[in-house]
Amino acid sequence: MRRLTFLWLALLLGLTAAAADRVSWDITPRVTAPGQPFRLQINVESDVLLGGAQQAGRDIRPPRGMALRLSGQIVRSDSNEATLNYSGVAPEQEGEYLIPSFTLRFARKAIVVPEIKLIVSKGVAFRRSAQARAELEIADRTFYVGELIRGTILMRGGEQEMVVANYGLESAAEGFTFAVTGDRLPLPDELGQGTQTNFELTPIRAGESELILNGTMLIQGADISPFSNGGRDRPFAFRRRLTVEHVPESGRPADWSGAIGTFAAETPQVSKEQPEVGEPIRLRAVLTGAGNLDRLITPELLGGEQWDVLPATERRRSADSQRVFMYTLVPRLPGKLLTPAIRFSSFDPLTKKFSRIEFAPVAVTVTGSAPAKVELITADPAAPAAALKPPVTGLASPEPDRTSAFFLVTPAAPLAASTTFWSGNGLLLGSLLVLTAAVIYFGYLAAHPEIRIRRRARAIVRAALHQTRSQDDDGRASARRIVHALQVGSAALLGAEDEAMTQSDVERALPGASRPLLDDLFVRATSDRFAVSAESGVLSDETAARALLRQLLPLL
Amino acid sequence: MRFLASIFLGWCAVLGAGEGAPSAAEAAYAKGDYASAVEKWSEEARIEGVSAGRLAALGNAEWRLGRKGRAMVCWERALLLDPHDPVALAGIRHALNAGGTERPTLSWFENYAMLLTADLWLILATLAFWVAFLGVVVPRLRGRAATENNHRARMAALTVLALCVPGLLGSHTLSERAVVRRPEIALRLTPTQLGEPLNGVAEGDVVRTGRPFNGHIRVTTAAGKTGWLRTSEIEYVRGDGLPADLDQKASP
Numbered sequence: 001m002r003r004l005t006f007l008w009l010a011l012l013l014g015l016t017a018a019a020a021d022r023v024s025w026d027i028t029p030r031v032t033a034p035g036q037p038f039r040l041q042i043n044v045e046s047d048v049l050l051g052g053a054q055q056a057g058r059d060i061r062p063p064r065g066m067a068l069r070l071s072g073q074i075v076r077s078d079s080n081e082a083t084l085n086y087s088g089v090a091p092e093q094e095g096e097y098l099i100p101s102f103t104l105r106f107a108r109k110a111i112v113v114p115e116i117k118l119i120v121s122k123g124v125a126f127r128r129s130a131q132a133r134a135e136l137e138i139a140d141r142t143f144y145v146g147e148l149i150r151g152t153i154l155m156r157g158g159e160q161e162m163v164v165a166n167y168g169l170e171s172a173a174e175g176f177t178f179a180v181t182g183d184r185l186p187l188p189d190e191l192g193q194g195t196q197t198n199f200e201l202t203p204i205r206a207g208e209s210e211l212i213l214n215g216t217m218l219i220q221g222a223d224i225s226p227f228s229n230g231g232r233d234r235p236f237a238f239r240r241r242l243t244v245e246h247v248p249e250s251g252r253p254a255d256w257s258g259a260i261g262t263f264a265a266e267t268p269q270v271s272k273e274q275p276e277v278g279e280p281i282r283l284r285a286v287l288t289g290a291g292n293l294d295r296l297i298t299p300e301l302l303g304g305e306q307w308d309v310l311p312a313t314e315r316r317r318s319a320d321s322q323r324v325f326m327y328t329l330v331p332r333l334p335g336k337l338l339t340p341a342i343r344f345s346s347f348d349p350l351t352k353k354f355s356r357i358e359f360a361p362v363a364v365t366v367t368g369s370a371p372a373k374v375e376l377i378t379a380d381p382a383a384p385a386a387a388l389k390p391p392v393t394g395l396a397s398p399e400p401d402r403t404s405a406f407f408l409v410t411p412a413a414p415l416a417a418s419t420t421f422w423s424g425n426g427l428l429l430g431s432l433l434v435l436t437a438a439v440i441y442f443g444y445l446a447a448h449p450e451i452r453i454r455r456r457a458r459a460i461v462r463a464a465l466h467q468t469r470s471q472d473d474d475g476r477a478s479a480r481r482i483v484h485a486l487q488v489g490s491a492a493l494l495g496a497e498d499e500a501m502t503q504s505d506v507e508r509a510l511p512g513a514s515r516p517l518l519d520d521l522f523v524r525a526t527s528d529r530f531a532v533s534a535e536s537g538v539l540s541d542e543t544a545a546r547a548l549l550r551q552l553l554p555l556l
Numbered sequence: 557m558r559f560l561a562s563i564f565l566g567w568c569a570v571l572g573a574g575e576g577a578p579s580a581a582e583a584a585y586a587k588g589d590y591a592s593a594v595e596k597w598s599e600e601a602r603i604e605g606v607s608a609g610r611l612a613a614l615g616n617a618e619w620r621l622g623r624k625g626r627a628m629v630c631w632e633r634a635l636l637l638d639p640h641d642p643v644a645l646a647g648i649r650h651a652l653n654a655g656g657t658e659r660p661t662l663s664w665f666e667n668y669a670m671l672l673t674a675d676l677w678l679i680l681a682t683l684a685f686w687v688a689f690l691g692v693v694v695p696r697l698r699g700r701a702a703t704e705n706n707h708r709a710r711m712a713a714l715t716v717l718a719l720c721v722p723g724l725l726g727s728h729t730l731s732e733r734a735v736v737r738r739p740e741i742a743l744r745l746t747p748t749q750l751g752e753p754l755n756g757v758a759e760g761d762v763v764r765t766g767r768p769f770n771g772h773i774r775v776t777t778a779a780g781k782t783g784w785l786r787t788s789e790i791e792y793v794r795g796d797g798l799p800a801d802l803d804q805k806a807s808p
Contacts, residue, residue, distance in 0.1 A: 277622075305620055306654070333622035335739065336656035336758040363656060365758075367740075394650030395620075396643045398585060398613030400597060414636070414731070414794065415675040425682060429689075436693050443699065 021046045021111050031119045032090040033126030035133065037234055038118070040068070040086040044104060044111050051107025052077045059102045062237070065091030066118070068099070069216055069235035075106065082106065087233055089133075094120045132161035132194070132219040134236035138201075138211075142243045144349055147260040148292035149201040150181075153236070155217045157193035164231060165218040166195055172212035175244065177202045202292070203244040213238040247347050253354055257299075259346035261291010265359045270329075270339065277334050277368035280310070283327040285342050285359045293323040299344040305395075306333050307340055331366040338363055450492070454556045457492035461485045461553050465546060475542075479524035482545045486510075486521075489552040510551055517544055585617055593617040598798055606797040608638035614798070615647050624657060624760030625737035629791050629799035632762065636731060636793065639670035657760040658778035660733070669726025677727050681720035687713035729764070731794035734775065736761045736785070737802050743783025747772035755781045763790065 022045040032038045044050070053075045062068035068088035075082040084104065091097060099116040138151035155163045171178035182198035201211070213236075220231045247260065264287070271282040283301075287293065303309040310328035331337060338361035347354050415421055445452055464485035467478070484498075490509035491498035503518040578586070581596035597614045615630030628651060634644035651657040662670070669677065691710035695702040702710075739759040744751030747770045757763070757777060763785070766774035772784040791800055 304654070335622065335624050335760065338654055338656050361654075365740075394646060394654060395616050396646035398582065398609075398616045398643055400579070400582065400600070400607075400610045400613040402609035402641070402643075403607070415678050416727075417794075421678075432689070432693055436696060439697050439699075 021109075023111060023113050025113070025116050027116070027118055029124070031121050031124055033124040034090060034092045034094055034120055034122060035128060036090050036124070036126045037131055038088050038090055039071075040088060040099075040116065042084045042086070042104070042113060044082040044084075046080045046109060046111065048109060049078060049080050050075060050082055050109055050111075053082070053104075053106045059105070060086070060113075061100055061102065062088065063091070063097045063099060064239055065093065065237070066097055066099075067214070067235040067237035069233060071233050077107070087235060088118075089234065089236060090118065090120045094122050096120075127159075129158055130160045131158045132156065132163045132217065132234060133158065134215070134217060134238075136213065136238040136240065138240065141349070142245055143203050144245055144247050144260055144347070145203050145206055146247070146258055146292060146295060147203060147349055148295070149203070150290075151199050151201060153197045153199070153213065153215065153238075154187060154191060155194045155196065155236070156187065156191060157219070161219045161221060163194040163217050164220045166197060167216055167218070169197055169199070169213065169215035171199075172214070173201070173209060175203060175205045175207065175209040176211065176242075177204060202295075203242070206244050206246050209242050209244060211238070211240045211242055248352070251354055252347075253345040253356070255299075255343065256345040256347065256354060257297040259291065259296050259344060259357075260349055261289055261293070261346060262348055262350065263287055263289035263291055263293075263346050263357050265342075265357050268339070268342070268359045268362055270362050270364055273363075274365045274367060275331055277331055277366055280328050280330045281364070283329050283339055283362070285325045285327070286322055287325065287357070288322045290321065291346065293321065296323060296344075298325055299342050301327050301340050301342060304340065306331065306337050308332060309340065331364065334366045334368050336363060336365050450495070454492045457485075457488045457498075458553065458556045460488045461549050461556065465549050465553070476524050476527060478542065479521050479545070482549060483521050483525040485549055486518075486552065489549075489556055492556055509555070510548060513548055513551075514544065517541065517548070521545055581613070581617075585613070588620075590617045590620040594621065601798055606633075606637070608634040608641040608644065611637065611798075612641050612643035612647065615644060618799075619647060619651065619655070624651065624655065624758075625735055625739075625791070626799040627651070628657060628735045628760045628762060629737075629793065629795070632733070632735060632793040633795060633797075633799075635670070636674060639673060651760060655760065656758065657762070658758075659762040660764055660776070660778045663726070663729070665722040665726040666730050667726070669723045669730060672723060674724075674727035674731060677720055677723040681717055681724055684713045684716035684720060688717060731792070732765055733762055733793045734765045734773070734790040735793065736763060736789060737791050737800075738789040741785065741789055743775070743777065743781060743785065744772070745783060747774070747784040751784060754783045755779070757785070762793075765790070765792070 023042065025040065025042045028039045028041075029036075053073070058070065060068060060070070066088060068086050071085050071087040073082065073084045075084075082104070097118045097120060099118065101115050102113055104111045104113055133156055135154045135156065136151065137154060138149065143149055153166075153169070155166050157163045165184060169180060169183070178199060178201055180197060180199045182196075185196050185198065187194040187196050195217070197215070203209070215237075216233045216235045218231050219234050247256075266286040266288060268283055268285040271284070272279070275281045287296070301309045308330040310330070325342065327342075329339060341361050342359040343356065345354050345356050464481045467481060486506050487501035488498040490496075490501045490506045493509045494501075494505060496505070503515065503522055506518055507513050507515065579596070579600070581593045581600065584590070584596060585593035594614060594617045597610060597617065601610050601614070611630045611634035615627040615634065618624075618630060619627035627647065631644040631647045631651075634641050635648075638644075648659065652659055672680070688710050691702070691706050691713065695706060736757050736759055741757060742753030743755045743757060745754055746752065751772075755777065761777065763775040763777050766776070766782075768774075768787065769784075771787055773787055773790060774782065775785050775790065776782045788802065791802075
């Protein structure tokens, strides 16, 4: 009985011992440098047959920053042992990293693998340039919803390893759309041997998001053996926290339609520079630059009085980093026209400012003649008339009844062209000038009466000189005229009354005059006022008397 | 005071008298029947006379019909009548910005002249002249010395007259411009029938005119190019109303 009990206990212990699976793991090297590749091998020994398995180690979850990938497994269906190999790349920060416990799932049994610890230390000598490695290039800044973010994964070969290929790029980013735009592209010469993969990200919501990229590159040793390709996988993993915001609303132009980036508008081209009225031409505008070209809404081009604009067509060639807008324009009027300007606003994520992109108008010479009545043409003939957009024009609404602030009644002709205006003013001016001159003249005469007196005296003296003696004149009449002239002339010279002038006064005015001649002239001139007297005896000489007058005349 | 108030109210009433039901021309214009609008406004202008508003409206309709030359003549003449007419100003601005027409840059005295109309400048200058002239003449006629007020009035009038001089000069140069009425013509080097073409000018371009010779006018374009154009190819901005009908045959 004791022996039976012992056997039973031994069998029970044996069965219990068989149920305990043995799992061991090994990391080479045990302590790695940051970014250094390592190899993880997990050995499983079970008391039961494990059976077949596919991707038994797929449940492994490496810690943040560590790239780990199942690179091979040895599992036979008739064996209770299995070996799984992983290749990995240590994180960039030093420290102790724990690969959480996970389950290996075989056909007949699931075996739990305990935590695996990897120590990353900078104290380990590792020459990074000797190994093949992957690098992520993406801008380190705040991104904006809708923006096109271009990134690159550079898989660079080292001195001892070459990157032959890469595959399996996966993105686990939330809040982004991800697209690979170029895979397995050769690296630029300055970066050495390797390949690169280009991708594009577009944030679809604001906030903090984590970009996770995983992939594998196929590397090969520098020494190529003819009997073995020596290629092996090396995973890479990137986790990058990105900040995404909405495009700011402050200062956002009304015509901003989602363009984010730095764009440049090339000079537009027209298919024909001298079309006829009504002949459609194509306006081709090319937009270049870095940004979300594909997401741009085609700028709307409104027709006007000069152009009808048919719906735009476009060709998207994202590979060329350009966007081509094609418009069909129909000239409505003849003459030298400018094509409508294409304008839109864009947001520059680098400067965080809005800018305006404008394609310059193109000068087109339209030949032909305009129709008498211009109807508005729409892209949709079925659209109701009320829905028609008014033509874009810089003309103001006519106000034919508007009265000028300057004239309530506008003259038919300019005042400057009016002969009445100029002749009226001229006549008035002339009259006033004449009047003024007359006033000045007579005023001067009034101020200087001697002028008038001497003028009168000159006239009387001249008259006396020119008068001839008549037949019945006995000499008295002519003597009276001469005496009167002498009196007037002498009075003008002496400033006295002419009637009061005597022979002595005449002598004062005409020094050297013959006194007997003067006496005779005065006697004869005034003889009729008095009684008849004896003749003086000196018969006055008519010629001498006139000589006196001639002598007097220049003095006046 | 009451008298002044009644005058002001009457003036306002006259200014606002234009607002009413749209005329047939305005209705045609609104419907896009610009040919009818031109016809009706031209008829109104012939019957009732031209005004700045009517000319500007006519210019709009002509422009929409593609007759740039006639439109520019209308707008420029409207500005001669009322330099601040908004419709004409908008039309010219539109023609220069989007219409492909060119207009010489206005000089400082031309801009100054556009403060008032040419007629107002002339009236102002004439009044100032007469005040100054009478201020000098009347004391002489009366045979008295000029008073202090007379001196003040004389100086004020002479100042106004001096200020009017650039306005008159600007008004003159503004009215001496002309509008190209023929499409696709070129400046000629010589005023001859077969003169060598120099630079193209387009219908609606405004040019400065110089001396006439041999049926041609020497003109300077907005770009500063000088040459000769036929008299029949341009129309002066100054004029007594509607733009000339160049298609009409001259009566024998």
